[in-house]
Amino acid sequence: MATLELKSLRKTYLTEEIIKGISLSIEDREFVVFVGPSGCGKSTLLRMIAGLEDITSGDLLIDGQRVNDVEPGKRGLAMVFQSYALYPHMDVYKNMEFGLKLAGVPEKERSEKIQHVAATLQLEPYLHHKPGQLSGGQRQRVAIGRAIVRNPKVFLFDEPLSNLDAALRGQMRVELSALHRKLNATTIYVTHDQVEAMTMADKIVVLQKGVVEQIGSPLELYHHPRNLFVAKFIGSPPMNFFSAIFQNGGHDGSSVQLRDGTLLHVPVSPPDILPGTKITVGIRPEHVELAPASDDSGVVEVIERLGAITLVHVRCADGQIIVVQTDGFTTLEVDTPVSLKLPPQHCHLFAPDGLAFEACRRHPLAA
Amino acid sequence: MAIKTKRSTKIAVTCLGWGIALWLFFPIFWMILTGFKSEVQAVSTPPKLIFAPTLSSYAEVFERASYWHFTFNTVIISVGATVGALLLAIPAAYSMAFMPSKRTRGTLLWMLSTRMLPPVGVLVPIYLLARSTHLLDTCTGLAIVNMLTNLPIIVWMLFTFFREVPAPILEAGRMDGATRWQEMTMVLLPLALPGIASTALLSLILCWNEAFWSLNLTSSNAAPLTAFIASFSSPEGLFFGKLSAASTLAVAPILVLGWISQKQLVRGLTFGAVK
Incomplete structure (x- = not known):
């Protein structure tokens, strides 16, 4: 098993810097997810760890050994590609055998290992099928099998589920989580899907434009986003934002005035900013409360019924749309006037530079 | 309707x-x-x-010239030039397709541009080079010239075929511990085999029918079939019967080869359905 350490890793293509000095440590047996919008550098970072891309500067350590210049096959890693990347001219058995053969594992041992992995992944009936004869899900299993059979120190997954349909993706997600518990191997998983990130990760690394925006457990990112980007990126439907004026604050909280004049006392301590500064308030749709209208502060514009929950899009007096998540039984209808209540303990405040105000008390699940 | x-x-x-x-x-x-x-x-x-x-006519052709000698030379030259060209072109196309640099595109175009030059333009320098290296009228000499003239096209074709192979498959090989050499021989070549086969076939056909260098760089020892045909068109005038018989004999083998490998050729040219 293995630990990984990234020390100010940088990657430059021609003149453009893609990865801008990323430092990170990954513990033994940890399931780490790199998440971010496309083009954020998450796949490049994974490929740098794999050895498929050169490291322009910085150090990559696996189990304390610097491996910057070690060939991919000698780093003790195995990778599952988005496109599966199975060898089309070899059957399932040979696909799994290839790496073992190159490593000089004796034939009997190879066969035992492959049979064992095939049993784990329910691939036994397909051992002599070519990849072209398999379905997407089966190919994905073969790709995972090919990685497992080599018994690597670290598993690397590059958006492994994005080629599958929604139902299969959900199923494979659960299978992968179960597999991780069984194998107990250090895993790095790249995805742009926040559901995958939230459900599978021990630790999420949010990336944007080659920079780490935040590292933390899924609930830490959800309850205590470090900045506007993470707040927007984590959570579905995304957090609502609106502007407000900072009044004053201290260790016990900060007072802000919303545009309609409402005063809120949010339990977060302010950074060094002056009263009167324009800041951003954020609140998740599941935390906004709907109340019967006492005035014309808002009107229901769209209702999305998802069964268990309902998403209500409310147009406020100033024209801004706020999304509210309520239960599936609401009888609200379009054009109904409503007013919104923002529970201060669920509000997030962001300074003009985008950084979040520090919470006075950490959420118990995100300590 | x-x-x-x-x-x-x-x-x-x-x-x-x-x-x-x-x-x-x-x-x-x-x-x-x-x-x-x-x-x-x-x-x-x-x-x-x-x-x-x-x-x-056939009887006279066989009497006057040793058909098998010429055929043997043609086979040696064509196969030699094709094998040599593939040995050089496969690594070249591999590096251009999977490890392109800033100059890859330019290099490819420059290589192709050498094919735009009329061969006669370099006749004298090549003749002198062949003479001073004692390669005149040798199969080796002609094979080298054929190999070099066809090399640009072969690299181009292989480059196109290799580009069809998804890079992650080769990367998977590297992750599995394959060296560059193993990656090329055990993963890339089996996948690109149809393309390589049709490239080789094209090269064989080009070499088989090549006349300009054959006539200028060989006389008797290394003369291939194209020289054999030409030998029936000169000094005493044209003898159409014998010329036709000789030509038929010369093109027959490559025609039959082309016929047999039709399927392979078409498969090679429509290569790309690997995924």
Whole structure:
């Protein structure tokens, strides 16, 4: 098993810097997810760890050994590609055998290992099928099998589920989580899907434009986003934002005035900013409360019924749309006037530079 | 109505296709036919379509020149040039397809541009080079020249075929511990085999039919089939019967090879359905 350490890793293509000095440590047996919008550098970072891309500067350590210049096959890693990347001219058995053969594992041992992995992944009936004869899900299993059979120190997954349909993706997600518990191997998983990130990760690394925006457990990112980007990126439907004026604050909280004049006392301590500064308030749709209208502060514009929950899009007096998540039984209808209540303990405040105000008390699940 | 129109179009297109094919094939047909005529029949006007076939031209051709000697030279030169070109082109195309640099595109275009030069433009320097390296009238010499003239096209073709192979498959090989060499031989080559086969076939055909360098760089020892044909067109005048017989003998092997490997050729040219 293995630990990984990234020390100010940088990657430059021609003149453009893609990865801008990323430092990170990954513990033994940890399931780490790199998440971010496309083009954020998450796949490049994974490929740098794999050895498929050169490291322009910085150090990559696996189990304390610097491996910057070690060939991919000698780093003790195995990778599952988005496109599966199975060898089309070899059957399932040979696909799994290839790496073992190159490593000089004796034939009997190879066969035992492959049979064992095939049993784990329910691939036994397909051992002599070519990849072209398999379905997407089966190919994905073969790709995972090919990685497992080599018994690597670290598993690397590059958006492994994005080629599958929604139902299969959900199923494979659960299978992968179960597999991780069984194998107990250090895993790095790249995805742009926040559901995958939230459900599978021990630790999420949010990336944007080659920079780490935040590292933390899924609930830490959800309850205590470090900045506007993470707040927007984590959570579905995304957090609502609106502007407000900072009044004053201290260790016990900060007072802000919303545009309609409402005063809120949010339990977060302010950074060094002056009263009167324009800041951003954020609140998740599941935390906004709907109340019967006492005035014309808002009107229901769209209702999305998802069964268990309902998403209500409310147009406020100033024209801004706020999304509210309520239960599936609401009888609200379009054009109904409503007013919104923002529970201060669920509000997030962001300074003009985008950084979040520090919470006075950490959420118990995100300590 | 629509179906009828479609059918008549189909018939018209078929007729047109056959027409063009026959028109293209006619010279070859006429050559084969003339080979079985006597010299008098061969030049008679109007040309005779019905005649008593004779093997006299063939007999004379075999008497006057050693067909097998020329064929042997052609095979040695074509195969040698093709194998040599593939050995050089496969690593070159591999690096250009999977590890392109800023200059890859330019290099490819420059290589192709050398094919735009008329060969006669470099006749004197190549002749002098061949002479000073004692490669005149040797199979080795001609094979090297053929290999080098075809190299740009072969690299281009292989480059195109290799680009069809998804890079992650090769990367998976590298992750599995394959060296660059193993990655090329155990992963890339089996996948690109149809493309490599059709490239090799094209190279064989080009070398087999090459006449300019054969006539200028060989005389007797290393003369290939193209020189064999040419030897029936000179000093005492043209003898169409023998010339045709010789030409038929010269093109027959490559024609048969092309026929047999038709499927492979088409598969190679439509390569790309690996995913």
